[in-house]
Amino acid sequence: MAKSAPFAWMNGSLVPWEQATLHIATECVLRGENVFEGERAYWSEEEQELFMFRHAEHIARLRQGAKIMRMTIPYTDAEIEAACIELIRACGYRGSVHFRPVVYFDQGELTDYLPEEIRTGMFILAFSKPTTKAVHQGVRSCVSTWRRNSDLASPSRIKAGSNYHNSRLAYIDARLNGFQIPILLNEAGKVAEGPGACFMMVRGGKLITPPVTADILESITRDTLIELARAELGLEVIERDVDRTELYICDEAFFCGSGHEVTPIVSVDHYDVGDGKPGPLTRRIQSLYFDVVSGRVPRYRHWLTPVYGAAKAQAAE
Numbered sequence: 001m002a003k004s005a006p007f008a009w010m011n012g013s014l015v016p017w018e019q020a021t022l023h024i025a026t027e028c029v030l031r032g033e034n035v036f037e038g039e040r041a042y043w044s045e046e047e048q049e050l051f052m053f054r055h056a057e058h059i060a061r062l063r064q065g066a067k068i069m070r071m072t073i074p075y076t077d078a079e080i081e082a083a084c085i086e087l088i089r090a091c092g093y094r095g096s097v098h099f100r101p102v103v104y105f106d107q108g109e110l111t112d113y114l115p116e117e118i119r120t121g122m123f124i125l126a127f128s129k130p131t132t133k134a135v136h137q138g139v140r141s142c143v144s145t146w147r148r149n150s151d152l153a154s155p156s157r158i159k160a161g162s163n164y165h166n167s168r169l170a171y172i173d174a175r176l177n178g179f180q181i182p183i184l185l186n187e188a189g190k191v192a193e194g195p196g197a198c199f200m201m202v203r204g205g206k207l208i209t210p211p212v213t214a215d216i217l218e219s220i221t222r223d224t225l226i227e228l229a230r231a232e233l234g235l236e237v238i239e240r241d242v243d244r245t246e247l248y249i250c251d252e253a254f255f256c257g258s259g260h261e262v263t264p265i266v267s268v269d270h271y272d273v274g275d276g277k278p279g280p281l282t283r284r285i286q287s288l289y290f291d292v293v294s295g296r297v298p299r300y301r302h303w304l305t306p307v308y309g310a311a312k313a314q315a316a317e
């Protein structure tokens with residue numbers, strides 16, 4: 001079923017959901033010409049506050065995406081932050097939120113326009129998004145028949161909207177074959193990532209994940225977990241190429257991303273991962289992640305931006 005919310009934010013102001021529309025002649029509609037972010041805000045029951053997680057890093061990546069795609073973002077970081085807060089507040093969410101700032105091209109002539117020859121717009125969507133069953137139970141995975149799109153053809157390290165045709169083909173193919181979330185290999189035949197999340201595995205007590213040069217999105221959750229695993233769990237974390245057959249003999253595996261959070265992988269191509277249940281280290285990483293994003297670990301509070309508190313402070317000024 002299509003998702004909806006009371007409001008969206010579009011080109012400078014809040015608009016009722018039904019009025020947040022783009023013309024069919026925009027490059028965004030015609031060719032998927034946009035870059036976007038997928039962020040989360042987490043509700044803290046103790047503090048009665050919603051926290052955006054690593055918002056600054058998401059906006060930094062949005063700017064990198066826009067730079068590579070030669071787009072000019074028409075708002076400052078402070079304006080984008082204020083817009084995200086305004087939207088989430090207007091929707092009144094008091095639970096986990098997924099929100100999506102999107103920078104898009106309006107109408108253009110052919111596709112050879114320079115950035116200054118086409119209008120760039122921006123909108124933000126925000127949805128209520130509780131943690132899924134898959135995060136608790138794990139998912140059955142497979143090696144996709146599709147390859148992750150190569151950085152030689154389009155920039156896999158950023159969230160360009162058109163990259164997600166590749167993701168969708170891989171998801172659908174996996175579902176039709178009875179799996180939940182596939183793992184894509186890159187053109188070199190090494191493990192890249194999932195269609196909407198990065199990949200990590202445990203072998204011999206070490207956490208292993210493909211490098212950022214393996215045609216993966218430069219994931220903020222991946223970066224977060226690498227830091228937490230080293231600093232808080234004392235794990236050795238290795239960024240290296242991963243072979244297909246390692247998927248079949250690893251002790252534990254999981255996907256990580258703002259949307260998929262930390263989702264255990266319980267089998268790959270019908271081979272059980274470990275004992276076919278979410279692994280113990282995966283569980284520890286998961287629980288630490290949820291503590292951090294919800295504000296329960298003081299050392300990582302600098303990663304959080306309060307939604308209602310900031311707004312209260314603004315109102316008091």
Ligand SMILES: Cc1ncc(COP(=O)(O)O)c(C=O)c1O
Pocket residue numbers: 038167193194195196197198216217218219220221222256257258259
């Ligand atoms: C293709 C892909 N890889 C990885 C990720 C994880 O990135 P992040 O942790 O920044 O959400 C995403 C998230 O949306 C994604 O779409």
